[in-house]
Amino acid sequence: MDVDRIAEIWGAPTPHARGTVWPVRVDQHLEEGLSDADVERWVQSACLLCSNGCGVDIAVKDGRMVGVRGRAGDVVNHGRLGPKGLYGSTPWASSPDRLTRPLVRDGGTLVETDWETAMGRVVETSRRLLDKAGPLTHAFYTSGQLFLEEYFALATIGKAGLGTPHMDGNTRLCTATAAAAMKESFGADGQPGSYTDIEHCDAIFLYGHNMAETQTVLWSRVLDRTRGDDPPVVVCVDPRRTPVAQEAERTGGVHLAPKVGTNLALVNCLTREVFVNGWVDEEWVAAHTLGRDDLWEAVKDYDPDRVAGICGVDAGDLRRAARIFGESGAVLSTVLQGFYQSHQATASSVGVNNLHLLRGMIGRPGCGILQMNGQPTAQNNRECGADGDLPGFRNWDNPKHIDELAKLWNVDPLTIPHWAPPTHAMEIFDHAEAGSIEWLWVSATNPAVSMPESGRIRKILGSESLFVVVQDLFLTETAQLADVVLPAAGWGEKTGTFTNVNRTVHLSEHAVQPPGEARSDLEIFLMYARAMGFTDKDGAPLAAWETPEEVFDAWREASRGRPVDYSGLTYDMLRGSTGIPWPVHESAPHGTDRLYADARFPSDTEVCETYGHDLLTGAEVTEEEHRAMAPAGRAFLKGAQYTPAHEEPSDEYPLLYTTGRTAYQFHTRTKTGRARSLQHAAPGAWVELSVEDARELGVVEGDIVRVESPRGAIEVPARVGEVVPGAVFAPFHYGSWQPDDGAGEGADTGPGPGPGQANELTMTVWDPVSKQPYFKTAACRVTKVRDGDGPSPAPTTTASRPANGSGTAGGRPVPATAGGATTSTTLVDDLPRFPLDPAQEPDGVPAGRATTDGDR
């Protein structure tokens, strides 16, 4: 069956009944004119274009990647792929503007050179600064899109080689709150739930999570339940009427559209309702949690009538949503950027954990929590400690954990910076602005477009006092500001592993050669380590690895005995039919579908990844205070009071500004912008206004508007859409690089800003616990610049659709988004065996369930 997956984002439905296996549907896309017979090899991998982690085979012909096919036996996707994965996985690789040689800045311009010269400059500057002022001059800003091996190598170089605390990833922008919330509640990072919870729940709550666009394959898994027999009820918390919100309405659930910045008040209200209606599983709570009474104190004043006023939602809707949560037998909750990038992020996300803990709904099929990730390998960055964490979910404040790392690397514990948590990204840029960080290595990310208040970031990156190394596939907006640019090999051009939202590890194999002199990120990091001559305390070279598998094996040892235990996992096991969820060790040799089946949490003082924080201030709980609580494997119930957002609407800036994703683009479009089908579906920036606000402003569909905050402005076409009145939505993908019509090399107007660059307006402000920037709480004003000459480029198939849904808006026709290249879809009747899937276990209990890592 042929399908246009631009028009049909979620593909052919395969509805099925509760408790049965999600059917298999194999999606495939090959370059135009090619058929299966033309494919020389299929190479095993997993998709890198969202955090879902779908198993995929890469089609290779004449040494090029020419398409992809979903892996039928993979537990994550059961053969499916989404539009980004199908269309966007391979075209970038043969794009004519790939970086093929290193570049160095000479006389103000970047010129091509060889590796020796480029790395020579990096090393020379590094040595000079180390001699002058030591390792605190050095910082790394990495990604959520490298491989596990690359993060672990980088963490080793930074923490054991250089000894700088300044290392973070863009994971700070997408997933830091997920990690922080799990650490606060359970003691350590680690996703409690599993995607298989979708098959067994009778309600799904999505908090600030437009799954229909951010993880399209996961959403098709949900749709296959909501359209099948015995469907779950959907509850959606989102200021836009997303496809998720529509599904909530359709299933008899609730769409709560709170005012931007009021999530915590809403969650506190749901929590209060669970208390006052007697839905708390008191026996379970007494046995497995701490802090019940303090939580009640924190939430008791959030009655629905009061909260309705704060959030601008109906009190009856709040009560209905709470009742669905309180009375359902099995609830799956998912959380994403609507919470993570908004005011009181960690407290709100912890609130979702609290709700599950109060009802004892954790560790059983259907009772999952999915604190989602935004990026495909964000999880590995958190695990390996190339962001604000230490390898293996170790606690920087626990000297024994530091000793373990020191032993592992054979270095002096004092080399490993552990006087405070590793420096978070916003602070790194702050130190660079102040001049105390003078050397910054950026890998696989584009902060000139993606960080808040991007004008400030570009100024810092371009400043004379900062030596900037950028390692990427393309000459991104950020790379244009660098002193040295290193050409990297991408997905399919190197080997490594990565782990998705629900802990499933995949191996991504080398399929083709990178172009020109491009090298894998791992090779580049190791090249630096060798050139710097980092050694352990016996004088042996540090990070002396040659292959990704050697790094992986070192990581297995680093993770042994920790909650994130990979010790029983090998490359060979990952070459089987499916990815495997950690922990994988002697007692769980085939992996673990969901954590905490025994309700034992990694909260003990000796085990935990953090002693915790005050959710309001971010102040640290001390080791003594933590020990005094005697957590003994119990989870923490933690509450906080709602406070108004940092920037409230005013007369001057009367509207609330919020940013987000569209289904067709990923991040700053480095890959998706080079895929014709995707680029045509969402070719340029726009903003969404509500019907009411548009009318007041005299704006109709496609009119050019100026959106301004105290920090910057954009001028883009308006979509009169389904955002809540009083709010303005802008997609964050669009920088100054604009692909041409063929989605090829395109035009570039320099490092920026682009005319529709959403982060020109956002604030430099972050959550006190997770340090994740708030991209979704700024005040703005909108003025009409001129009449439009056509509809806005916003898609019609997503949350961005026109308000009336009729295909016209303000009298201006809006053509339906369609026209993607052909893909094929095959329904497979013969179900493979999906390891650990509760729907395939005779007694409903998966083999790996009896064991969790709570007591390890």
Added chain:
Amino acid sequence: MPHLATYVGLVDHAEQTLAESLRTVAQAQAKHPDIHFMCETLAKMSDTHREGLAPVVERYGEDESSEPERLHAAGLGEARTGPLGLLRDLQDLHVLGHLVLSSWTVIRQGAQGLRDQELLDVATSAAADTRRQIAWFQTRMKVAAPQALIVSA
């Protein structure tokens, strides 16, 4: 209870000094949003404590001490600049916080002796908040110290 009134006056004054100093730092650190906003939040906490004292003042009065002030905690006056200046401001706030906390401790003891539940509640909750303020100063100092001491200009 002539001297309880003295301590009510002392804690009121100390909370006021802390709140003003927090606002001074908040204003000076507009470029460091975490410090800017958190100092504002913590200043409001101190305001709330002073409001909680109002009925107590009504009951016991608020006296200036006849004891001479030996240690002058006049507050920050104006904020310092640069990373080292910020570190020292945080340390000053930390000291002020402890002055507030020990004052509440004394009042709490008095409240127990008097079996005054209302005052006991006010003092207990204010002391808990003050500990949160101090914990934040401590956390923030620990993070800021190495960079400020070793590599800042």
